[in-house]
Amino acid sequence: MPEIKNDKKRRPLKNLPPERFQPPKFWFVWLSIVMVVVVMLFFQRTATQNVARLKIQAVVDYADGVGPVKVKEGVIRPDPSGGRDWVAITGELTGEIPAGPEKDAGTTKLFRAEGRLTDANLERLQKSEKFSERQPSTWMNGLSQIIPFILLIALVYFLFIRQLRNAGRGAMSFGKSRAKLLTRDRDKITFADVAGCDEAKEEVSEVVEFLKDPKKFTRMGGKIPKGILMVGPPGTGKTLLAKAVAGEAEVPFFSISGSDFVEMFVGVGASRVRDMFEQGRKNAPCLIFIDEIDAVGRQRGAGLGGGNDEREQTLNSLLVEMDGFDTTEGVIIIAATNRPDVLDSALLRPGRFDRQIHVDLPDIVGREQILRVHARKISLSDDVDLGVIARGTPGLSGADLANLLNEGALLAARRNKKRVEMIDIDDARDKVLFGRERRRVMDDAEKKLVAWHEAGHAIIQAVLDDGTVPVHKVTIIPRGQSLGSTTYIPTKDILTRPKKKLLDQVCMAMGGRIAEKLVTGDLSNGAYGDIKHATKIARAMVCDYGMSDLGPIALGQDQDTVFLGRDITRSQHVSEATAQRIDDAVSEIITGQYARGEKIITEKREALDKVAQALIEHETIEGKHVMEILKHGEIKSPVINAPAPARVAGKPAENKPADRPATDGFGGSTAPAPNPA
Structure with a gap:
């Protein structure tokens, strides 16, 4: 990516709106009060x-x-x-x-x-x-007679006529653009403040160079894209990247949301679009950023119920305006959305939004860079390793990582620490991914049942793991909607999942149900989340991935809502005979992995008992403790846990969070990673 240097000698901005004198607030109120007092004193003196x-x-x-x-x-x-x-x-x-x-x-x-x-x-x-x-003295006499009337007329003007005029201006400005102008001296953001999306920064750097030196591109006959569409999941930094482009180029930055164009009255949105582009031309060179453009750029006439006249007219105006200006004017449109599939095709054609930039979730290197950017304002202890945190947070966006560090800082402050330590970040990660700890009062029978359930997950995962997804932590402390969880952190970013790994996930999901049945001889509803997760993986293997005897055939149906899709009706993709074969294949995968897991737990029964006893005693153990039990038959390293709040049976815990009500499941809900079981 070409390096963008912050050159001190910037060319001056052109056509920036001059700073207007802003009178003090409510000055006309104070002036009116003074006039009223003067008039009252005059008439009182005359009357008395x-x-x-x-x-x-x-x-x-x-x-x-x-x-x-x-x-x-x-x-x-x-x-x-x-x-x-x-x-x-x-x-x-x-x-x-x-x-x-x-x-x-x-x-x-x-x-x-x-x-x-x-x-x-x-x-x-x-x-x-x-x-x-x-x-x-005729002029003095006349002045003494005229002054009261002048004051009275001025009072009426400021109290009534001026207010009516302002109200008229508000009505006339109903169709004006609501775009906010951020100049280079306010909220300046550069590429140094954006991390984890090097490829996206490399693409938008062309826009920065064009805004600085347009002739560099025009003399070669090239044209800079009129519009750039940033696509990516929420929280990946699309808005931040657009602000960084304006900050690097030092040009005015107009920011507006797609929902600001749509109003109840037909034609208002189109008027605001025209006014926005007019403001852009007056302040050229500049950037116009439209966030959540899918609110106004949704496909016309699609879905159940037809179209929306106001939104479609606004979109038509936007299409015409993007055709009506040239990039030589120095106005570039940047839009952001996380739903590009619902945008109108006319909006995405070349000549409007010429380029699509994918701002995806950061990889392990990008996550570490993002953490370093957000860690500048946080006092971290020497034991905090941002590389370890980045490895343990796959699937998290930039906003999630910022929230993670913030939660760690708040947790360290509640613990009266001067610096944020690694244990604070680890606890904050569990809170962000799985919810806050909820110290529920459980009797011995329920506590043992949850311990056996989680021990079954941990044993199978530890046996099947080849070193890429080791067990991270096992706990029977309720978090979120789960009464216990088994988490595992991959050692690298997993981009593809082979069939063997998917089968291992199904087998590990069945571990809790297998352990319950083996120990108690009965079944409970604690494994309902595991069963749903395993069934989802097995059906995807059969219908989407082609990992069954049915062959590499896409058998899944379109599940998009009719309000957003192109077709209102649904067609049957498979016959009844094929649907029966799909059900048989899914059942075969689940029953086969259930038998596989049952064999593993039967062979490791002694280790299962010891892991469960350690959970009953300590409530939380680490993955290394599970491996020590499998290898040595006992825990070698010490178990260090934060002290739990004092509980009294039948009374709520202190500082109990207002979490969602717990379900009857033991396993935690599926998260991007680390994954609970």
């Missing part, structure tokens, strides 16, 4: 200060001391609107205004008089030395 309307002659008399009221001070303002010698006199009085037609209200001390002022009256007012003359 009642002004008495007097005649000019009465004011002159009061100024000369005639009457019980005296003038404290006053102002004479010529009123231009009243013509020549027309004035307005305002001021304040001392004393009570006598009752009369000139008195307007209350005992106010403020007065106002308007009228024609003669020269004689003006001389009398000037002699009192309590009046002053001022020129009219």
